[in-house]
Amino acid sequence: MGSRSPGDGISVSAALDETALLFDTAFLRKLERLEVLAGKLFRGLIRGEHVTPRRGHGLEFADFRRYRPGDDLRYIDWNIFARLDQLFVKLYASDEDLTLHVLLDASASMNFGTPRKFDYARRLAAALAYIGLSNLDRVGLAVFSETLDATLPPLKTRHQITALLDFLSVQPAGGRTDLTRALQAFASRNPNRGLVVVISDLLGGDGAQSGLDALRYSGHDLMVVQLLAEQEIAPPLDGALNLVDAEDGSVLKVTVDATLRELYQQRLDGVLADMEQYCRRAGCEYLRASTAVPFEDVVLKYLRQGRFWR
Amino acid sequence: MIQFAQPWALLALLSVPAIVLLHSLKPRRREVVLSSTALWREALRDRQRGFGLQKLLKDLSLLLLLLFALLLSLGLADPRWVTPAAEGSDAVLVLDVSASTQARAGGTFSRSRFSALKREAAGIIDALAEDSRLLIMTSGRTPRLHTGFETDREHLHRQLAALQPTDEAGRPRAALELALSLIRGRARARVHFISDGAFDQDIDFATPQIDYRLLGSGGHNVAITRFDFRPEVGSGDRFQALLTVHNYTQQPFTVPATVTLSHTRLLEQTLALAPGEKKTVILPLQGVAAGWAQASIDVDDDLSVDNQAYAVIGTDERLDVLLYSPGNYYLESVLGAMPGVNVTRQTTFRLDEYRRQAPGYDIVVFDRITPPPLDAGRFLLIDTVAPGLPFHIDGSVLRPTISGQGASALIRPVDLGDVSIDRARRVVLEDRPPGLQRLFWSSETELALALLAQDTRLVFIGFDLMDSSFPLKTAFPLFVSESLAWLRPRETRHAPTQSPAGEPVTISLPADQLDLTVRTPSGEGLIYTVEQGRVTVDATSQAGVYRYERALTQRYFAVNLTDEAESDIRPRARIPSAHPASAAEADADQAAVALWPLMLWLALGVLLLEWGLWCWRPGRA
Structure with a gap:
């Protein structure tokens, strides 16, 4: 694969020589390869002509859906109400540009795993952002832990990828996770609807779903990437241990045996299944990723299977 | 009541707190940093829902281990279930009557050790329950029973009072083995062994059915431990x-x-x-x-x-010879000169007198007097033949010349070269039985023969000694001596001359003797019935010289203690302090049943149960 992008001939590798070790040359080559592959997937599309699942208030009618509290009463279809005695609102295809928001969990729990989940997540975020920019979308970045730690306003062009990578490179991981607070804060600060990709391990507490709900209720289309380290999926623990929580420092004295490992596995499966079920119910995209799988494979799989990026 | 034969083994119970301590030790924990412990906390809570059973199993495992250690410790301590055998139990009282019990009491006893032993034995008889039976036996060189299993206290006391110490060396092991064999199969039966303890420790003090009461103390002694004569x-x-x-x-x-x-x-x-x-x-x-x-x-x-x-x-060594002869100076001189030979001469032969006297003599000599038909015995026939022999006399031979000499050991050392004979009997051999030996002969007749039959030994000289030069030659006393030695074989030793006290002495007697009176050193006369020519004198528990008559002659045998171990009267045997029936605690008649096999099996069972639990424990990796 060459070092130039197929689009405008700008060499990403050359432009990013000074970026941190996280985004080394090999990584940048992978981005270029992803760009080519993504380009094939977006072939024939032009800016502003995305058929996004997001429904808005344009001129072209798209669909109906049940009325939810808070919907604009002007879009209620009274004819249907007269016939069915049920409230439905009319949806119209949006003709707005798509804004891609990548929200990256930077809590202390993301420091775990080999490779670190945070590194993996940053690469994943960079890849998605790069592909988004390549497809003429606007791409914004936000890093959160207990709340929004840092944000990068939406970028418009691929030339700004350097700033994006720089932003990602300098972000530290630490602190506790408060998804509700962080995601609600993001929703309140970004009223413009868009596609929000949340990359997190979702292990930081019970507020994941309420936080995601806040994004959903703000009109964002939502995609959840639950990233787990291989050591979390199949923990290689045994014997008498002091388990230290990376976020709050609490210590759990435990003797790990096959029974406890099995119970942990059941609990983890339950948490993952709950999140998957929630996403399915809420109309979100859900992708479970392991750090053992190369991030580019995740991206491509996502691009091929996800309904937002077809 | 449970008693422990090896109470020191209870120290093994210290393993119980050790096990508890080991069980309560916390393993050193390794610290592991995780992204979140929330799921582990929930898993732990899940496990703790089933923790009741887990904890129970863990505790049960500890309990089983403790039980195993407890049972093993108790088993090692050799527990015995001791029950008062007050009702219906048999007992054997073994009283030491060996020579050392005659020892003068040192300190604790007023008279002799034996009197103290008897007092102890009387106490056991008095303490017997109503329906308990007791057998009294003594332990000397050989064990002797003095009663059967008796319930009559008075009879037992009388028997005990009649017991006296002997001069015998003690063999307590044999007595105890016999006593145990008498109560074999009776779990509650006991053996009471009362002794001064002056014996070497060759008995098993751990035998639970024996109640040892060793009462001796002190004692100093100087002893003759050997007295004997031996030829150079x-x-x-x-x-x-x-x-x-x-x-x-x-x-x-x-x-x-x-x-x-x-x-x-x-x-x-x-x-x-x-x-x-x-x-x-x-x-x-x-x-x-x-x-x-x-x-x-x-x-x-x-x-x-x-x-x-x-x-x-x-x-x-004494040889009693009955000589029937009209008079033979040479023969009588030779017989009289031989050491230990006692000659009784009869000049005439009377059958009734012969039959009465002959069995008491070792050898009967017929010199020119015709003997009756000969039964079993040893005989020397000179110039005469008895009826019924495999040869007879048929005339005489004048001046026979000795032409041949046999190879018999009887005649081999005798030189007959210059012996001359004036007249000899002509001997006709009727047949040649295997026991007939030719000693020497002339060309005309046999001059001397020897016959060895089943119960008969006989030497025959076929000429009158007075009609020959034979008595004047050196060959004659040699021939007579060899003949007497051949006629009296070694087995004619009548009895041993020395015997340890308590050892039966067997005396050989003439076949027609019906009884034998033996005088003990104290002068008591013991009459024994002779059976098959033998008497076994078993009342030899008194040291000294025993006398008896054989063939009208006074005979002796000596009985001595002369036992190195018995003369050492210092009490040497020690009862282990842990013995369940040591003298200090054996006041009551008790029966003990060993419980250690039960403990061992229970411990093994507990161990198997623990192993089964470990295998079955849910979640075992």
């Missing part, structure tokens, strides 16, 4: 007397020792003995000696029975 090798009339004196005390002793033989003093010597020293005196003697000898030491010690010892010499 290669010498007919020289012999040695051996006397060994042992000082068992821890102080030096000066002991006057004397040896007398038939009231003649052979030795009078003072022996200086260091503590524990054993000294042997060898006394060379010369001459023909016969009779009994006594050795004595004059010492004031606790045991007197071993201050004397006895020995019998010469009497067994």
Whole structure:
């Protein structure tokens, strides 16, 4: 694969020589390869002509859906109400540009795993952002832990990828996770609807779903990437241990045996299944990723299977 | 009630707190940082929902381990279930009557050890329950039963009172084995062994059914441990007397020792003995000696029975010869000159008298007097033949010349070269039985024969000694001596001359003797019935010289203690303090059942259960 992008001939590798070790040359080559592959997937599309699942208030009618509290009463279809005695609102295809928001969990729990989940997540975020920019979308970045730690306003062009990578490179991981607070804060600060990709391990507490709900209720289309380290999926623990929580420092004295490992596995499966079920119910995209799988494979799989990026 | 034979083994119970301590030890924990412990906390909560069973199993495992350690410790301590055998239990009372129990009491006893032992035994009889039975036996060189299993207290007391100490060396092991065999199969039966403890520790004190009561203490003794006569090798009339004196005390002793033989003093010597020293005196003697000898030491010690010892010499070499002869100077001279030969001459033959007298003699000689048909016995026939022999006389031969001499050991050393015979009987051999030997002969007739039949030995000389030069030749006494030696084989020794006290003595007697009276050293006469020519004298528990008559002759045999171990009267046997029936705690008649096999099986069962639990434990990796 060459070092130039197929689009405008700008060499990403050359432009990013000074970026941190996280985004080394090999990584940048992978981005270029992803760009080519993504380009094939977006072939024939032009800016502003995305058929996004997001429904808005344009001129072209798209669909109906049940009325939810808070919907604009002007879009209620009274004819249907007269016939069915049920409230439905009319949806119209949006003709707005798509804004891609990548929200990256930077809590202390993301420091775990080999490779670190945070590194993996940053690469994943960079890849998605790069592909988004390549497809003429606007791409914004936000890093959160207990709340929004840092944000990068939406970028418009691929030339700004350097700033994006720089932003990602300098972000530290630490602190506790408060998804509700962080995601609600993001929703309140970004009223413009868009596609929000949340990359997190979702292990930081019970507020994941309420936080995601806040994004959903703000009109964002939502995609959840639950990233787990291989050591979390199949923990290689045994014997008498002091388990230290990376976020709050609490210590759990435990003797790990096959029974406890099995119970942990059941609990983890339950948490993952709950999140998957929630996403399915809420109309979100859900992708479970392991750090053992190369991030580019995740991206491509996502691009091929996800309904937002077809 | 449970008693422990090995209570020191209860120290193994210290393993119980050790197990608890080990069980309560916390493993050193490794610290692991995780992204979140929330899921682990929930998993732990899930596990703790089933923790009741887990905890129970863990605790049960600890309990089983503790139970195993407890059972093993108890088993090692050899627990016994001891029940008072007050009702219906049998007991055997074994009373030590060995010589050491005669010892003068040292400190604790007023008279002798034996009186204290009897008092203890009487106490056991008194403590017997109503329906309990007791058998009394004594332990000397051999065990002796004095009663059966009796419930009659009065009878038992009478039997006990009649018991006296013997001069025998003790063999308690044999007595205890016999006693245990008498109560075999009766779990509650017991053996009470009452002794002064002056024996070597060769018995198993751990035997639970035996209640040992060892009551001896102190005791100092100087003893004759050997007294014997022995011939000097290669010498007919020289012999040695051996006397060994042992000082068992821890102080030096000066002991006057004397040896007398038939009231003649052979030795009078003072022996200086260091503590524990054993000294042997060898006394060379010369001459023909016969009779009994006594050795004595004059010492004031606790045991007197071993201050004397006895020995019998010469009497067994005595040969009683009954001679029927009208008169034969040469023959009588030769017989009279032979040591130990006692000749009784009869000039006339009367059958009834012969039948009465002959069985008491070793050899009967018929010289020119016709004998009756001969039964079993030893005979020398000179110039006469008895009816029923495989040869007879048919006329005579004048001046026969000795032309041949047999190879028999009887005639081999005899030189007959210059013997001349004026007239000899013509002997006709009717057949040649296997036991007939030709001794010497002429060309005309047999001159001397020897016959060995089943119960008969016979030497025949076929000519009158007075009609020959044979009595004048040196060959004659040699021939007579060899003939007597051949006629009297070794097995004609009538009895041993020395015997340990308590050891039965067997005496051979003429076949027609019906009974035998044996005088003990105390003068008591014991009458024994003769069976098959033998008498076994079993009442030899008293040391001294025993007398009896055989063939109208006084005979002796000596009985001595002379036992190194028995003369050491210091109590040596020690009951282990843990013995369940040691004297201190054996006041009651009790029966003990060993419980250690039960403990062992229970411990194994618990171990198997623990192993099964470990295998079955849910979640075992």
